[in-house]
Amino acid sequence: MSLPVVSMEDAELFSKNKSLDISKPLKPLSIEEFEKLAKISNDLWWSRLVISVRGFTVNHFKNEDERLFSTDDAFIIIHKVFVEKKHEFSPKEFVEFLNLITSLPNLDLILTRLESGSSDSNPFTISTTSVAFTSVFGQPNPATYHIANLQKHAYYTFTNILGILLSRWSAENNEAITTKRKGIRFDKDPEWQPDDRVVLFEEFYQGNRTWVLTDFDRHIISFWRPKGTHVIFGDRHIEKKKRSGFNLCDYCGMLEQIPDQFKLMERYRLCSSECLQALFSSINSK
């Protein structure tokens, strides 16, 4: 049994539409199938899934700073739950919460209204949904409603994509003859080359296209240190960059935006004074 194939070229997963549609209530994910997948999947598969869904989502909010940062916070939590297993809720519990949240009819509208002060059919206080909403977003109060309204696209999109993958996967496992889906096995393949949408790029002036590093990217780089940029962009892509003169930070593994951007200190190539300090304290403690 192999892991579901994920490709950012797959338009059913990553739609090419200009805006993210979250109006349709989602069909709850099968907990049984989720647990089967959880048993055979690995951290790299989950991490790349979270990275691609997050990249896809934030690219819709390039010009909305507050939504972008809150979306990043949500995906850091998702990463902690599904990859790092360092969260108060287990992945299964979290999926159960996401099921309740994303299957709520009119979620989009209800959260918009809640933020603007209307408390009709408040899912944070209705008994069937209150545990899920307060566990994911926080106690019912205006600050929480504001955050929930900012983060709704993140949780909805993640659940939607995971749901599609899960139902395809269980259908394939139940078929006598497996129809092989074309795509890259990003749990192991060095060819994993996500497209532009996997991180945020900004063109400050023509020809100067720069990766905009936000909290989520820093989180991934520090979790996988020093292989974070390999996880995000794939081994093949990083090798290509290195051959054309780009360096990685010797401490955190960050990739240069332009060749020789990182200063050579002693014999180490380092992206920041924080990395310099961290490197030397790790050497001294040896």
Ligand SMILES: [Zn+2]
């Ligand atoms: Zn660094």
